[in-house]
Amino acid sequence: MGILDGLPGRKRRVNLEMMIRELADSARLQPSIQHFYAPQAALWNTFCDGAEEIVCQLVVKNSDKRLDWGLKGKLRRFDEERLVTLYYWMLLYHLVLLRHRGVGGRQTPDDIPALENATSDFAKRQAENISTGLDTPQPWDERWNRQFTLESAMSIYNGLYELLGLFNDLNKRINHVSNFTTATEQSFDERVKTLRG
Numbered sequence: 001m002g003i004l005d006g007l008p009g010r011k012r013r014v015n016l017e018m019m020i021r022e023l024a025d026s027a028r029l030q031p032s033i034q035h036f037y038a039p040q041a042a043l044w045n046t047f048c049d050g051a052e053e054i055v056c057q058l059v060v061k062n063s064d065k066r067l068d069w070g071l072k073g074k075l076r077r078f079d080e081e082r083l084v085t086l087y088y089w090m091l092l093y094h095l096v097l098l099r100h101r102g103v104g105g106r107q108t109p110d111d112i113p114a115l116e117n118a119t120s121d122f123a124k125r126q127a128e129n130i131s132t133g134l135d136t137p138q139p140w141d142e143r144w145n146r147q148f149t150l151e152s153a154m155s156i157y158n159g160l161y162e163l164l165g166l167f168n169d170l171n172k173r174i175n176h177v178s179n180f181t182t183a184t185e186q187s188f189d190e191r192v193k194t195l196r197g
Contacts, residue, residue, distance in 0.1 A: 012075045012076070013060050013061070013075060016059055016060055016075060016078060016083070017056060017060045019080060019083055020052055020055050020056050020059070020060070020083060020087065021052065023052070023055075023083060023084065023087045023126070024048050024049070024051065024052035024087070026122070026125070026126065027047075027048045027051070027087070027091065027122050028044075028045060028048050030044055030118040030121065030122055031044050031045070031118075033118075033121065034114065034117065034118045034121070036114065036118075039111075039195065040111055040114055040115070042195055043098075043103065043111060043115065043192070043195060044115060044118060046094075046191045046192055046195065047091055047094040047095075047115070048091070049191065050090070050094055050184075050187060050188060050191055051087055051090035051091050051093075051094060052087075053187070054067060054090050054093075054184060055083070055086055055087050055090055058071055058086070059071055059072075059075070059078055059083075059086070060072070064183055065179075066179035066180060066182060066183035067179075067180060067183055067184075068176070068179075069157060069160070069176045069180070070172065070176070071160075071164075074164060074166065077164040077165065077166070078164075080130055080134075081130060081134045082163055082164065084123070084126045084127065084130065084134065084137060085137040085163065086160060088119065088122065088123040088126070088137045089137075089139070089140055089156050089159070089160075090156075091119045091122065092116075092119055092139055092140075092144060092145075093149075093152055093153070093156060093184070094188065095112060095115055095116055095119065095145070096144070096145070096147060096148075096149055096152045097149060097184065097185065097188045098111070098112065098115070098188075098192075099112060099145070100148060100149055101149075101185065101188060101189060101192075103192045103195050116145070123136050123137050124136045140152075140155045140156050140158075140159040141155045141159075149181055149184070149185060150177065150178070150181045153177045153180050153181045153184070154173075154177045157173055157176060157177050157180075158173075
């Protein structure tokens with residue numbers, strides 16, 4: 001029986017939100033583990049904040065309707081393992097955003113290997129800490145680091161619906177993914193515009 005089984009809807013949402021926050025807090029430990037220099041740490045923490053916000057909006061509640069994939073009524077399908085996977089995917093998605101959008105219009109190719117290593121290390125650490133013996137989550141696609149943002153968002157959407165065992169309505173998917181990509185690109189640009197100014 002999962003940690004959230006049997007909880008009423010409101011309590012389940014509160015617990016999911018708390019679990020997402022704990023994942024983000026755990027991810028924020030990576031700069032000290034990886035010995036990042038200050039600008040890399042600032043960029044990583046921006047990734048952690050962005051991933052936390054996206055996962056909360058997809059799973060728990062929306063403040064931006066463009067980040068709605070129709071999952072709010074599927075809370076029972078989310079457990080610790082699936083949240084770890086989704087949060088990990090959103091950290092990787094931020095790497096895709098970085099690769100294609102840069103920071104303040106500037107590319108930062110030197111940071112990408114270090115940030116990718118931190119993301120993999122985070123996923124491995126989380127998997128080891130889950131009592132059910134979770135295998136380390138894998139990226140949504142083996143070619144994830146060669147995808148564009150819209151392509152990544154589509155692959156994540158498909159992978160998440162498969163992970164949750166949900167019917168994937170192709171008509172809804174197009175709108176959901178398009179809106180998501182626009183919203184996350186704008187949010188990313190806003191978050192990083194003050195970095196390395």
